[in-house]
Amino acid sequence: MIGLREQRDMSQGGYPIPTARQSRISPKQLSQHILRFSRVRTLHRVGTTGRSGAAEAQVWALEHPSTPGFASRYGISPENIQNLNFIEAGTLRPGTPFVTRQAPPVGSNVGGGIEVVVPEGGVRLRSFSHLGGGG
Numbered sequence: 001m002i003g004l005r006e007q008r009d010m011s012q013g014g015y016p017i018p019t020a021r022q023s024r025i026s027p028k029q030l031s032q033h034i035l036r037f038s039r040v041r042t043l044h045r046v047g048t049t050g051r052s053g054a055a056e057a058q059v060w061a062l063e064h065p066s067t068p069g070f071a072s073r074y075g076i077s078p079e080n081i082q083n084l085n086f087i088e089a090g091t092l093r094p095g096t097p098f099v100t101r102q103a104p105p106v107g108s109n110v111g112g113g114i115e116v117v118v119p120e121g122g123v124r125l126r127s128f129s130h131l132g133g134g135g
Contacts, residue, residue, distance in 0.1 A: 061113060
């Protein structure tokens, strides 16, 4: 298991960026995900306008939200799925530090999908698709 340390710039607020993660997957598996991410570099998110971060968001998925089982693997609650009204994709800004981790479970959703955590503003938004409705 890898220990957990957090790094946070208190002047910026936001999500603490883990420098290492206690994980249920092996270091070898985590390295494979990092290698995959470094080649793919397209990150995805879903959200609700007025409630979710967009380009400034810090937690991103390696998988597209249309992938079967996405909500369960990324620990997204049924309420958030019911209210989501956008999908976005972006790429890591050059030189941006990042870590990967397993998504935590939420309710009956098991989590375990690989998330990429970046500092606020670490992703360059490439597409934003509004699905209709409001937050």
